[in-house]
Amino acid sequence: MSPHDVPTNLGPIQALLGVAESVTADGDPATLLQSVATRLRSAVPFDFLGVLIHDPAAGLMRLTLFVSADPGRVHPCPDTTPLDSPGGLVWQTQEPMLISDLRSETRFPAMQPIWERFGMQSAYYVPLTTARRKLGTIFFAREDAHTHESDELELLRFAARQAAVAIDNALVAADVARLQDELRAERDRLQLLLDVTTAVVAHLDLRGLFRAIASVLRRVVPVEYASLALHDPVRNGWDLHALDFPTGKGGYLRESLHVPFAGAPASLAFTARAPVALTRDELQAMSDHAPVARALVAEGIRHWCCVPILSRDRVLGTVNVGRIADQPFTPVEREWLDRVSGPVGLAVENALAFRQIEELKNKLAAEKHYLEDEIRTEHGFAEIVGASPGLGEVLKQVEVVAPVDTAVLILGETGTGKELVARAIHRLSKRAGRTFVKLNCAAIPTGLLESELFGHEKGAFTGAVARKVGRFELADGGTLFLDEVGDVQPDLQPKLLRVLQEQEFERLGGTRTLRTDVRVIAATNRDLGKMVASGQFRADLFYRLNVFPVRLPALRERLEDIPLLVRYFVAESARKLNRPVRTIPDAAIEKMVKYPWPGNVRELQNFIERCVLLSPGTELRVPANELPDIPPPATSGGVQTLVEAEREHIRAALAAAKGKVGGPGGAAARLGMKRTTLQSKMKKLGVTLDDPPGDNE
Template sequence: MSNQEINKRYILQEYRRLLIKSESQKTRLSIINEISNTINSLTNLEDIFKAVVTKLKWILDYDSCSICVLSEDKNQYIIYTCFDSKKTLSLRDNQVQLGCGIVSWVMQKGEPIIISNTKEEPRLDVFNDNKVFGEDAKSILSVPIRSEEQIVGSLNLGHKRINAYSDEDMKVVHLIASQLSVALKNHKLLEQLRKANRELESAKKNLEVQIAKRTEELQEAKEKYRVILEINNSIVSHLRLRDLLPSIAQIIRKKLPFDATSITLYKAERDVLEIWALEVPFSPHSLSNLAPDLEVPREGSHVGWVIDNKKPLIVYDLLKNQRFSQDSILLEEGIRSYIITPLIIKEKAIGTFNVASREPSKFRVSDIEFLSLVAKQIALAIDNAILYEEIEKLKNQFEVESVYLQEEIKTEFNFEEIIGESRVLKKVLKQVEKVAKTDSTVLIRGETGTGKELIARAIHNISMRKDRPLIKVNCPAIPPGLIESELFGHEKGAFTGAISRKIGKFELADGGTIFLDEIGDLPHEAQAKLLRVLQEREFERVGGTKIYKVDVRIIAATNRDLETLVKEGKFRSDLFYRLNVFPITLPPLRERKEDIPLLAKYFAQKYINKLGKQIKSISEETLKRLKEYPWPGNIRELENVVERAVILSTGDTLEIKDIFLDFQRHTLPGNKSLQSLEDVEREHIIKVLNQTGWTIHGNRGAAKILGLNPSTLRSRMAKLGIKKPKLLQT
């Protein structure tokens, strides 16, 4: 296969990508293909240039089209110009010294340029640029022509009207310029061949050597560009980095045999290089010390040297030369020689691409050039892959947060504001205001139904983290076997049923606040891992080894006596002290009697609006009765009592009778045997359970009537020793 055919195949591959853009681009592509065929069918440079500028007119309007070719000494360029205003073609050449002007700027900078109005362009050189674009040109488009990373000329368009060219036009001109680079390269090769033929008479033997050498170079170049093309195709079809290396390794091995290859990425925050992908085909047990996810320190390592110096490293025989700490490990694993090339993006080394062999002196210096080209493609792929994975991660996190926040909107709490004017409540709110401005851990204590979650939300909403999520975790509602997975997440396959990776609550709360409700019911085995997060602000997913750091503010709440639990060995003392940095104790409703009328009116209005009732007031007798009741269920119980009263009310005045309140248990005059709060709570829960037939869940269940989550009610029942009668268990 000839060199021209190889280049043609490469160019056609590039053109195919344009087909998806629009139907109009198909016409452009057809013309570009014609230009490509023309270039491959002609050998004379001027004939090629004439054909190009003629066919280019079919897809891009211009008043002048020129091709400038840089001289061998890079000091001047030759202008081949076509002025086509009268639809006639003329071609002339001029030699211009490289210096001032737009064309000189494009060739020196190696960058394309669009000038929408030449009158506003200070870099324009009238003498030199008029030869290229014409004296009347108002719009200019100039693109450099590259060959083997060198600037060899430029393709230039001029138009008599302003704003004639767009970025899309520039892309088309870029493609034509890449074809012209092939023509210039072929022309250069042809000139070399002619020169060789002229010397044939005097040095036939020398010429045979040169031809053989040149043939070998061309064959190597052919193979090299074929491999690069295959790698590009592989990169397009593999967005995930870990899937990319096996495909690339298989392609490279066809040209450069090796026994192992890997990609490392530099992690600046830890000053290490992480092995992201590893391909070891010769033995599944080999290189056990270099498994993926292994971190290699930058300082003193071979990959670190490449990162620091931004240039390749070749080692011919590790048995004779061991400069770095990892060399002895590689030698033990059977590696004798290797090449490490830097992965560079925007002049920054982001990692390394490495190939190794069990044979000494397997690689040559010439292989470095080839692998450096491969490394450039891999670096671009990695940059895209990392961006893709970050986008996927943010997308997944957003979806999880969205679902979580939608569920939070439906939460049982629906207070619009904190209601009350009592001294004890104002004291609590002052504490909230002070601690909210800090990142200190808060422990909210209080009986069931006193509004602990509401206070937690208040702290979050006036803190610096208010724009990030508040993630709630109801500790007793999570089965003990899943508590770690719920808090810290798990990797795919971490346990039976873990069919996909899960992000834990701490990871979701990163940058925000996590609210650990009923922390006193957290299983003892999970307390140690929670303590680590509190101390180090880091954790590992279940089934994983990677350490994740989080910036999260922790608020915990409990209605249990943690000090007693510590003494009983049911709660870790070190965890208690970590949580108890800033304790806030919420008063029970019976200690806020002056707030009961305000709360009652607030809840009454809430359910009057919701149910469409025509109630105008609450009787004084009702308010007095509410203030006398001890409210073992606190604010939740008060809300439920008011809601039931609004539902059953038929007049315009809300009346709450004794039937709604358990006065017989708590307020009988002359009752000499006063009960403890636990006894009151136990009897009240049993009464509600009897009324509901011991049904806990549902709109008519005991949990709904008591204003508790079903899991919280079950926890209270266990603590108070409440068990379902055997007669009802059948």
């Protein structure tokens, strides 16, 4: 500094030293200016000190710092353009400006109201400039009109130069701090994305995946509630696949919950394809039409945010978070959630693909085992044999109903070939290329029938050591044949009705709803109409199964088919047993035509196989005592019911076997069934060994 730059009297020198000391001390710009103002007032009286910083982005002069002897005199000051204020003009020209009387200043009309509001009558504006940049302007103002002496102006210019360096350094430090904060924030974001990516790689199960992601999110966005909802376009709604709510009451909100699309909070994010934040009041307003919103309010959620999960330009679902604390989600937090949704979308898509592959693999394995069992099972005959009018009518009905997916109920006595007709319907349908799955409802204990139909999860009951695929899941895309459907217990009938109507079910012990596309063909030898009347069978299930009934005639009702069946079974049995039997005496066929065959085609098949086995040469030998002359069951008042006919057939077989139930020549062998099965039917139909044939109770 030259001698001309420094005042010669002691007061200004002390002020200069004080200013230099102030600007070299650490502190923020506001504290610095307060100290400078205090030091300068001892040498140059003024009432206000202010700093106007130029904002290049907005092109405005902003009053950034302001010091007043009376803090109560400080008022908000609007921003001005460089042309509308002396501070802007000084910044542009870099020349100081002294205005001794602001009331008579006419160049800046927009500033007059501001000066009057502050009570300023004179001011001295000095540019704030450093070697790096032009910052703005500093001004010193008084409440009275005043013309400063030259040494006072020089002292103020000196203070301005010192303050400019200090303010510039402070702004640089602030910029550095801001950049450091931004770098730390970006580092945290990258770390979050890395942690999310690690979770994506480590988990293929949706539940485990989301719990890992929720744990990562809570480090950045504190929440009490987190869930993953996936969009179900088939049912037009949301499925809650994962829930992380440690403080929840465990009521309505649960995993595997299905939420209708209309009115759901997640639907807002789905439609907007952007994060949506809701307050408690907004959730309350939605609660009349959205049970999930009502449940969130009941759980105490005060702030809610849904973020859509986008993958390949489609919305897979939403990540939902909620807070019980009254702390709204900030824009930064929404941005964090939105950035996380990208890797979450990839993870969800991978998890869904893995689940689908796993389910298909399990289903294919189950189909393989099932078909292997089918191959090992001997069906007895592979074609429908016969030319009678009754059988011809059945085949016409099969041709009519096979191409459509209508439910079919096949009615007929035991052994009439109900499964064979069901297979014929499947072969002629559009599902012929998929699996034909059968289940005899009477052959499986009641406690296990539900597991056979719908499958079960591991640990669903004692002995459930692994997940089991049920018949409905196994038959997806194909046909399911439910034989003896009349034996389904009443407590299982509502579940069977649901899967028939809605095409959806849950595995035993599971919570996830599964969908299936199955055509159901049912069969029974019982009178379902009477069972409905007696309350043993649900009426709505009966109507659902009985859409297209097909009644198979008993063998005694199509006597003209017996010779054809005999020849067919003789050829099949001779081939299977490696016997030379080729001819059948007419007397043997005539005798078989006269026999009533209580066990129908199945009994005839077993009888022929036994005859082939006992024939020593090429001619079929029929034992004389095997087919006694048994008159057909008498009918009273018209056609017998199936139950009455079955009861009479059993009585006739018992009479022919002279009361012998099991063993060779016993009633069970004549009927083509096991001894235990016959005893079970006798108990069900009320048949005893003392009942004579034809005794209708």
